[in-house]
Ligand SMILES: [Ca+2]
């Protein structure tokens with residue numbers, strides 16, 4: 001008889017252990033589900049996520065300038081790699097880009113790109129202009145060991161404006177190119193006379209070569225006839 005009692009106790013013990021393991025398994029499952037849903041992010045505690053910062057409002061550009069934050073001095077929103085007012089052009093943006101506040105033409109900061117990955121940041125501008133308007137892009141670029149890359153189709157190191165016309169077509173050819181090699185900040189500028197009515201622009205700061213690049217004081221301006 002004592003033998004049977006022991007067996008029963010063992011069975012009860014085993015069952016309790018199974019329950020404990022099951023509860024533990026469920027608890028871990030719930031924890032990871034909440035973790036994946038980022039439920040702990042708002043706590044701000046140690047190991048928690050970051051609370052989204054409140055970005056500083058961007059100042060209105062000076063007269064004649066169509067772009068915001070052209071000197072890359074403002075970078076206070078949640079996307080700390082991208083200057084405020086700009087957006088990344090690619091779905092999987094270069095993770096090595098940054099606002100570099102140790103190198104600049106004006107102010108303190110510039111936009112830095114590590115050429116291991118293709119990168120472009122852009123701004124959309126809604127702007128009506130008649131045929132014959134002169135569109136000018138310009139900017140400053142600094143290069144280190146910049147060379148044409150064979151791994152990308154478009155070897156760009158430039159500032160560029162796509163010109164969107166009211167008839168739905170787009171001019172892609174307006175870009176001002178920086179030199180390859182290693183050089184301090186140089187200014188480039190290029191203009192194009194739009195033959196058709198303009199409804200807006202997409203402005204790009206692009207780097208699709210090998211090496212390293214810094215950009216500052218970029219610009220988009222339109223002079224109507
Ligand atoms: Ca700057």
Ligand SMILES: [Ca+2]
Nearest residue numbers: 079082083084
């Ligand atoms: Ca930012």
